[in-house]
Structures are given as structure tokens and as C-alpha cells.
Amino acid sequence: MLERIKQSETKKLEAYLRSRSDDLSYEVLSKVQLILSDVRQHGDEAIIRYTKAFDGIELTSLRVSDEALNEWAAAADEAFKEAMTKAKDNIIAFHEAQKQNNYLQQQSLGICLGQRVLPLERVGVYVPGGRAQYPSSVLMNVLPAKIAGVKRIVMITPPSKSGQLDPKIAYAAQLAGVDEVYLAGGAQGIAALAYGSETIPRVDKIVGPGNIYVAAAKKLVYGTVDIDMIAGPSEILVIADEGARADYTAADLLSQAEHDPMASAILVTTSSKLADQVCEELKRQSEQLPKQAIIAESLKAYGKLILCETLADCVEVANVIAPEHLELMVADPWALLGLVRNAGSVFLGYYTCESVGDYWGGTNHVLPTNGTARFASALSVDSFVKRSSFLYYSKEAIEAYGSKIVTLAESENLQAHANAVKVRM
Amino acid sequence: MLERIKQSETKKLEAYLRSRSDDLSYEVLSKVQLILSDVRQHGDEAIIRYTKAFDGIELTSLRVSDEALNEWAAAADEAFKEAMTKAKDNIIAFHEAQKQNNYLQQQSLGICLGQRVLPLERVGVYVPGGRAQYPSSVLMNVLPAKIAGVKRIVMITPPSKSGQLDPKIAYAAQLAGVDEVYLAGGAQGIAALAYGSETIPRVDKIVGPGNIYVAAAKKLVYGTVDIDMIAGPSEILVIADEGARADYTAADLLSQAEHDPMASAILVTTSSKLADQVCEELKRQSEQLPKQAIIAESLKAYGKLILCETLADCVEVANVIAPEHLELMVADPWALLGLVRNAGSVFLGYYTCESVGDYWGGTNHVLPTNGTARFASALSVDSFVKRSSFLYYSKEAIEAYGSKIVTLAESENLQAHANAVKVRM
Structure with missing residues (x-):
């Protein structure tokens, strides 16, 4: 049920996944x-x-x-x-x-600034x-x-x-x-x-x-x-070691695949045995799911399997893909978390399926999709605030530092900027 | 040098200023x-x-x-x-x-989540x-x-x-x-x-x-x-009380006007005497500035003057315009700061001209222009990070809360989401 690709083809896979989001015509x-x-x-x-x-x-x-x-x-x-x-x-x-x-910072001469x-x-x-x-x-x-x-x-x-x-x-x-x-x-x-x-x-x-x-x-x-963002097709990437259960792993991959024929489910594992078992489980479980048609389409186009030598290699694959959801189905997920640089949300251990975060745990499920976790974040309180800075210079402060400001303004040929300081000195 | 408009025309002015940024063709x-x-x-x-x-x-x-x-x-x-x-x-x-x-939060049953x-x-x-x-x-x-x-x-x-x-x-x-x-x-x-x-x-x-x-x-x-953002034409709005000096005020308005014929300089004051003096100063000072042609164009199109009854009214004008730069040229600027809801950066008191922030003080000069201070912020450290959440549920935790997650997943007809929890219970 999952096309097997080589670790060396990860960048190609990333480009392929990104091509899912068409430009608006x-x-x-x-x-x-x-x-x-x-x-x-x-x-x-x-x-x-x-x-x-x-x-x-x-x-x-x-x-x-x-x-x-x-x-x-x-x-x-x-x-x-x-x-x-x-x-x-x-x-x-x-x-x-x-x-x-x-915050507010105070400096000598009464200078005060903050955000x-x-x-x-x-x-x-x-x-x-x-x-x-x-x-x-x-x-x-x-x-x-x-x-x-x-x-x-x-x-x-x-x-x-x-x-x-x-x-x-x-x-x-x-x-x-x-x-x-x-x-x-x-x-x-x-x-x-x-x-x-x-x-x-x-x-x-x-x-x-x-x-x-x-x-x-x-x-x-x-x-x-x-x-907020233009949400694109979403993805899950599951990193699993030989201790991961195939039925759990398959169920999690399917929970992403049922969303949309464009959704992507990727298994990255060090265990070729697990990989085989997961493929069987995918088949078995998907037959019992109401959205099996969507799942079949999604897995056919965007369901992938990558076998790696080490768990650190698995994480490197994830860092290139920058998945919306990343599951670390391994014995010691905390040992891997510090290596993860690009992922919208990370689900740790054998029991934390993505659904826990989708509905319950408290983390936000509005996440950067389609590789944008390289630079974007989940929806958060930050998404609904703006930051406004402020600055206070006293007469003494402008007299002390005014000449430096004039130097810099004149270096950019902005005489009116320089003049606003000069009139105060 | 500044067209005088009524306070009641502030919203019209806001729309006029926003029309400066053309859509890209x-x-x-x-x-x-x-x-x-x-x-x-x-x-x-x-x-x-x-x-x-x-x-x-x-x-x-x-x-x-x-x-x-x-x-x-x-x-x-x-x-x-x-x-x-x-x-x-x-x-x-x-x-x-x-x-x-x-941050990291811990809950009962070993649950752990954070960002x-x-x-x-x-x-x-x-x-x-x-x-x-x-x-x-x-x-x-x-x-x-x-x-x-x-x-x-x-x-x-x-x-x-x-x-x-x-x-x-x-x-x-x-x-x-x-x-x-x-x-x-x-x-x-x-x-x-x-x-x-x-x-x-x-x-x-x-x-x-x-x-x-x-x-x-x-x-x-x-x-x-x-x-970062698509920078639009920029603006300064100066709130001045009767204690503000006309030469300082004019110099600051000119420091914005010299940037660009599309730049906007707006004086909002409770003092009609100051307003008259500032207009004279604008004329006098701009004659001595190298960019007087740009300044003349900018002031003609986007230089405005609004007289208000109270300083609180002046701040309300600023909140509607949401200027990139806001100067509070008043005796007690700290009393007004808390009223300011929309401004990229605020410059406090008679001596803090915008140039201090442009070059020297430490606040960032990459600011939200053209009214976007309503929802956008200065460039900051936040602009160069992403936030990634993580979540850990133990076996006991999934057993305790799994049925709730199943209820929510099934209420959205996402059976595979529910199933990922069920297989673990």
C-alpha cells in the first residue's frame, strides 16, 4: 500500500509533495x-x-x-x-x-524603551x-x-x-x-x-x-x-522503530489519509519487518473504514515508505519533508525530539496518536502544511497580537547622542532626518 | 503646507491613505x-x-x-x-x-506537552x-x-x-x-x-x-x-500639545516627507496656534532641504492637519490611522501611551524624534506601514523563529481519555481518527 523510496530520494519526495498545492489560477x-x-x-x-x-x-x-x-x-x-x-x-x-x-528597558540619561x-x-x-x-x-x-x-x-x-x-x-x-x-x-x-x-x-x-x-x-x-495562512494539503510522517506496533502505525497513517485524496502519509522506519507488517495492516484496516476510497487514492499517490539505517537518519528525512504532523513511535522519543528542526507538531511515543492533538491534548491543530513547517508555526496566541515598540529620549540623551544620529542620517543622504535631531541640540 | 481636515473625516483620510498602495498589476x-x-x-x-x-x-x-x-x-x-x-x-x-x-507542561498520568x-x-x-x-x-x-x-x-x-x-x-x-x-x-x-x-x-x-x-x-x-511584508508607503503622525515647539514638530514631519512623494505626514493637535506655526516652519525649513521637491509633493498630497478638542481625541485619530510612526509631542506622553492601540512604533516626548528610532535607539525601523499596524508588528526576533508543539500521552492517559477523543472524532465522521485511538485502548 506504500511506495518504497530510498532515503537519498527524500528531496525529490519533498518537491513532489510541494507540487500538490497548485497556484491559484x-x-x-x-x-x-x-x-x-x-x-x-x-x-x-x-x-x-x-x-x-x-x-x-x-x-x-x-x-x-x-x-x-x-x-x-x-x-x-x-x-x-x-x-x-x-x-x-x-x-x-x-x-x-x-x-x-x-517589556521596558531603562538606560542612562533617562532613556527608556520597550515593546x-x-x-x-x-x-x-x-x-x-x-x-x-x-x-x-x-x-x-x-x-x-x-x-x-x-x-x-x-x-x-x-x-x-x-x-x-x-x-x-x-x-x-x-x-x-x-x-x-x-x-x-x-x-x-x-x-x-x-x-x-x-x-x-x-x-x-x-x-x-x-x-x-x-x-x-x-x-x-x-x-x-x-x-492566518492558505492551508494546503496536509501530511503525517511517522518515524517507527522495531518496537512499534504495526496496527498502531497503520491506524495513524490512515487517520491522515482519510482527510483528502491529496493528503500524504509517510512511514520512515529502521525496521523492514515493521514496514511489511504496516503495509498489511493498512490493507486490512482500510477495508473496514468508511472513507476507504479516499484513503486508497491518497495512499496510492502520496503514501510512501522510507527505510533508514538509524533513527537519526529517520529524523533527517523528517527535517527535509517538514511534515505538518510528526509521530515519533520509538522507545525513547525524547532522545529524538532535540534533533527535530522542522515539524508543525510532534507526537511522542507509541501511544500518542495524532488524533490526541487533533481533538484533545491542548496543542493547536491548525498547523503549517505542505512543508511550510520550515518557516511557519501553529496557530497560537501570537497569531492574534501585534507588538508595538516605544522609545523615550530625554533632552540630555539627545544632546549626548545626537551627533551620532546625524552622522548616520547624513550617511544615507537623509538631511531632514538629520535636521530633526539638529534642531533639538 | 498642510491641508486641514475635520476630526470627523478621519475614517475618510484612512481610506485615502490606504489607496496609496496600488495592487500589483x-x-x-x-x-x-x-x-x-x-x-x-x-x-x-x-x-x-x-x-x-x-x-x-x-x-x-x-x-x-x-x-x-x-x-x-x-x-x-x-x-x-x-x-x-x-x-x-x-x-x-x-x-x-x-x-x-x-515551555513544557506536565499533567497527571504522565501527560506532557509544550512548545x-x-x-x-x-x-x-x-x-x-x-x-x-x-x-x-x-x-x-x-x-x-x-x-x-x-x-x-x-x-x-x-x-x-x-x-x-x-x-x-x-x-x-x-x-x-x-x-x-x-x-x-x-x-x-x-x-x-x-x-x-x-x-x-x-x-x-x-x-x-x-x-x-x-x-x-x-x-x-x-x-x-x-x-517579511510588502512594504507600502510610510507615514508619521505627530500628536502635539500647546507646549510642543513648532520647529521640532515641523522637522519631524519633514523627516517623513523627504522619503517619498507617497509618504504621509499628519499633525494632530489641540493647539490651533501651534498648527499655524508648524505650517510656517514647514515652509521655512523645507526651503533649506535638498529633497524639497519630494517634500512638496508629499505634503501636498498627503500632508494633513487635524485639530482636536482633547489629547484623548488626538489619540483616537491615531488609532484609526494606525500610523507606522507615532510621535507623542506632549508634556506627559506616558499618560497617552496606554490609549494607543494601533501604531508601529511610538516616540515619546518633545525630544524623541523619529530619527532616534530610525538609526539609534535600538527599536526596529522595519515597521508596519500604511495602516497595517492594526494587525502587524515591527520586524523582530519573532520574525525569524517558528514554534513547534509537542505532545506525549502515556498508555494510562490514552486509556483514561481515549473514549472522549473517539466521541469527538466520530462527531466529525472521521472514523480513521477514532480508530487510531481505539486500537490503543
Whole structure:
């Protein structure tokens, strides 16, 4: 079930995986650009018009009332609610530690400088419509913003035929503390968040996944507002030693493969025996899974197996691939962690399957995909703050150091910069 | 010299200022896309070919030797070198405080989770060619990366007719600790950093300003590598009370206006007397400045004056504009700082002109421009790290909490996710 490649082919594999994320076509971008301009100009009316055209739904109001949200949320299953509530606690506990402090430094002559960490004021969370509904993502996107101190968190989601939200999504929105919910999806929804409409407030940052039109719209409004990232196809890389169980290993690879035909599952191991067993297990287990068609496609195209001499070699493979999820299914995972330079999130030991992090443990599941873990990070409290520096120089300080500043400004031929110092000396 | 507008027109002014940054045209983007593909495919040969075509220079080698860099740097002026060396110390002192720690949390049943902060491995710094050379920007871009722990910092800059680097740039590169310097500019240089060529290494992040082709190339390679930001036209907003001196105030407004006809200088004050005096001073001082033509253009289009009732009102104007630079030229600037929500960097009191921060104080001068201070931050040590989470669950922990994880995975119809937990229970 997994194509076997050589360790020396790792860089080729990296390039192949990266080719999964197509550039957005000019056709999509220019279509989306028109929608953005239209909503910017015509506000609510345009949003309602596009919703009718694309979704076949006639909206009379964009805003979801608190009463409606309460009612829908109440319909969610009790076991689900209980698990979500505890998952929320775990996510908060993990993310609280990410809060950064202001700092202030004092120097001679009264000089004082520092940095303040300020929350963004308004954040928009996009929640996709359709059959696949991910309430866990609502927690993952909203809770770090709450902890950062964002005062107004706005959720938008495409309306459904029934006019109602999925009860689980409604519950997650309430549990996470979303302040307002609007029925607007696609590029028109993103436009509303970026520019504001009569009903929907303009925000400072837009987070959350969406289809290709949402992705294109986010890319185009980036700069007017901030965005989280353009999520690409995701991957898991499992490093397993001879002590790893084949059934666990296979199950974890399958949990990634079921997401998407473009998802990638890679096994890197020192044990050729384990590799064989995992391939058998993949076959056996996937036959019992409802998404076996997606899994088959994903494994065929992007399921790979690499045998390495040593565990350190295995980690080097991971560092080149820079996977979104990295499992260290080895006897002593802590001995390897320090060698890992590029991975979105690392799952340690035989018992920590990726699902623990996806739903429960507290780490964020919005992770850098498709090799971007080389330079990007999980969604975090940092994603919802900005840092603003400040500087105070006294009269004495400017007199003491002014001539140096003049030297530097004049070396760049910026006489007005120099003059601002000179007039004070 | 400054057009007077009402406080109630602040939002209109914000929109007007934002309209300064044009979208990159499809023409530029598609031209740049071709260059990127060409360099990706043909490497050094394509870079050399474009350098000949665009700059009329025949390169025999892309790499600047250490000997050449030493020789050019030695030619820099002594007073400049001394001032740069002290500025470097100040920049390091300020940025050291931005280093973030790893963290680790322990819970019952042996559960362990946390976050590691890892430096990017390779960073590319773009330094524009042409007559305007900014050695201070080399320090501002490179030093935070050094402090973050980036091991390989690569500088690229377009070759000049003489074949030499400006001595000040060469000195700044050495002083900051740039590891390698290459002669490559424009979109072809950015392509080399994004994809790598035979000579120039592929990096994880590209920082530094450039012309429109550089900006377009950075936008297009974003995702393959990280980028700092697409710098837009910059601005200063000065809040002044009746105790502020008109000559200081005018000098500071002019220090922004001299940058660029698109730069904006805005005075917000409670004193109509000061406003009149500042306008006179602007006229008087600008007549003595070498860049008076640029200044006249900039002030005419984007020089504004807003009179407010109170200083708190003045700060509200600043919060809407979200200026790159905000000066609080008031008797008690610390009383206002807490009200400031949106500003790239804040300069406190009558003596702290923006130039202190541009060159000397230690805060970074690479700041969010054109209203993006609403959601973006100065370049910092944070810009050169990534955060990677980790999670460990014991056998006992998965047995204790597994059923909750299964509930959540099944609520999203992700059976393979649920199964990865089930096989372990």
C-alpha cells in the first residue's frame, strides 16, 4: 500500500509533495476579485445576491440571533458537549503559556524603551459549510484569540438549505465565546470581513479554512487585513522503530489519509519487518473504514515508505519533508525530539496518536502544511497580537547622542532626518 | 503646507491613505512569474542572463569574496563606522528581550506537552541597489535574525556598474554578521533565494525592501518561503500639545516627507496656534532641504492637519490611522501611551524624534506601514523563529481519555481518527 523510496530520494519526495498545492489560477483570482469589489461597493445587498446565485438561498437577515444559536446548540449530543468542554479546558491550559509580556528597558540619561503586546481588536473566523463540519476547528481558531484578548470575534459561515447551523458548530461557537455569527460564505463572506458591510463588521484578521474561492479571496485581501495562512494539503510522517506496533502505525497513517485524496502519509522506519507488517495492516484496516476510497487514492499517490539505517537518519528525512504532523513511535522519543528542526507538531511515543492533538491534548491543530513547517508555526496566541515598540529620549540623551544620529542620517543622504535631531541640540 | 481636515473625516483620510498602495498589476505579476520559472529551471545561467538584460552588467561570478567585502568595507568613513557599531549594540540590547523560551507542561498520568521555539535555518536579506543606500536597514534586518539563532544569513544585492558594493553597505553587512553576499537583484534574485541556484542557497525566509518587481516576486514566492511584508508607503503622525515647539514638530514631519512623494505626514493637535506655526516652519525649513521637491509633493498630497478638542481625541485619530510612526509631542506622553492601540512604533516626548528610532535607539525601523499596524508588528526576533508543539500521552492517559477523543472524532465522521485511538485502548 506504500511506495518504497530510498532515503537519498527524500528531496525529490519533498518537491513532489510541494507540487500538490497548485497556484491559484488567474481565472479564479480574477473572478474572486470582481466579487470582492462588488461587496466592497454594495455591502449586504451584494452578499445576499451572491448567496442567492451560488447557494440558491434567499437570505432575509445575515445575522444569526442569539436565540437561534442557543436553540440550535441545545440540540447537540450530550457526550459531545461534555468532551468539547474538557477539550476546551485543555486547549486553554496549553495556550495560556503563550501569552507574551510587555517589556521596558531603562538606560542612562533617562532613556527608556520597550515593546507592548496588544491584542487585535476584531477577528473573523470562517467556518466552511457543506457536509463535513469540524466543531473542533472552531475551538482551535477562536480560543487562542480569546486568550490573546481579542474583544470582538465574528464567525461567518455559509447558510444551509434548512436555514440552520449544524448543532455541533453552534455549540462550539457558544463554547468558544464567539461574539457574533453571520450567514455569509465564499468570497463574498471574506469580502465582508475585509471591508465591512452594513451588517458585518470589518475585522483585523481572518482565520479559518475554506474552499478555493475562500482561499483566493483571503490571498487577495491580505494586506487590507491579516490572514492566518492558505492551508494546503496536509501530511503525517511517522518515524517507527522495531518496537512499534504495526496496527498502531497503520491506524495513524490512515487517520491522515482519510482527510483528502491529496493528503500524504509517510512511514520512515529502521525496521523492514515493521514496514511489511504496516503495509498489511493498512490493507486490512482500510477495508473496514468508511472513507476507504479516499484513503486508497491518497495512499496510492502520496503514501510512501522510507527505510533508514538509524533513527537519526529517520529524523533527517523528517527535517527535509517538514511534515505538518510528526509521530515519533520509538522507545525513547525524547532522545529524538532535540534533533527535530522542522515539524508543525510532534507526537511522542507509541501511544500518542495524532488524533490526541487533533481533538484533545491542548496543542493547536491548525498547523503549517505542505512543508511550510520550515518557516511557519501553529496557530497560537501570537497569531492574534501585534507588538508595538516605544522609545523615550530625554533632552540630555539627545544632546549626548545626537551627533551620532546625524552622522548616520547624513550617511544615507537623509538631511531632514538629520535636521530633526539638529534642531533639538 | 498642510491641508486641514475635520476630526470627523478621519475614517475618510484612512481610506485615502490606504489607496496609496496600488495592487500589483497582472502585467507585472505575469512578467515576474516568467522570471521566477526561468530561474527555477535554469539557475545561475538565468540570473546572469537577466542581469545582463536588465542592468547591462556581465557577471562572471555571483558570489562576493570575503576579501572583496573586507576591502570595500574598509573604505567606509570612520565616524560612520563608530556610530554604526554603537547603534548595533543598542539594537541588540533591545531585541535580546524578544527571545522566547520553550515551555513544557506536565499533567497527571504522565501527560506532557509544550512548545519549542526554533530558529529558521536560512534567511535571505535583499538590499536594493541604486543611489539610495541604507546601511541602517542592513542592521535592522540582520540583527534580529542573528539573535533568533539563524545560522546562515545570505545577502543579495544588484551589482553596480563599478562591480563594487557601497562601502557603507559592505561595512554594515560585516558588522551585522551576514554570512554570504551575492550579486543578484530584482525578481531573479528573489527567485534564487526562494528556489536555490547552483551558487545561491535556497532560504526559509526573505526580508528587505525592493522595487515593484522585487515586491511582486516576494508576493509570488510567499508560501514556498516566508517573506517579511510588502512594504507600502510610510507615514508619521505627530500628536502635539500647546507646549510642543513648532520647529521640532515641523522637522519631524519633514523627516517623513523627504522619503517619498507617497509618504504621509499628519499633525494632530489641540493647539490651533501651534498648527499655524508648524505650517510656517514647514515652509521655512523645507526651503533649506535638498529633497524639497519630494517634500512638496508629499505634503501636498498627503500632508494633513487635524485639530482636536482633547489629547484623548488626538489619540483616537491615531488609532484609526494606525500610523507606522507615532510621535507623542506632549508634556506627559506616558499618560497617552496606554490609549494607543494601533501604531508601529511610538516616540515619546518633545525630544524623541523619529530619527532616534530610525538609526539609534535600538527599536526596529522595519515597521508596519500604511495602516497595517492594526494587525502587524515591527520586524523582530519573532520574525525569524517558528514554534513547534509537542505532545506525549502515556498508555494510562490514552486509556483514561481515549473514549472522549473517539466521541469527538466520530462527531466529525472521521472514523480513521477514532480508530487510531481505539486500537490503543
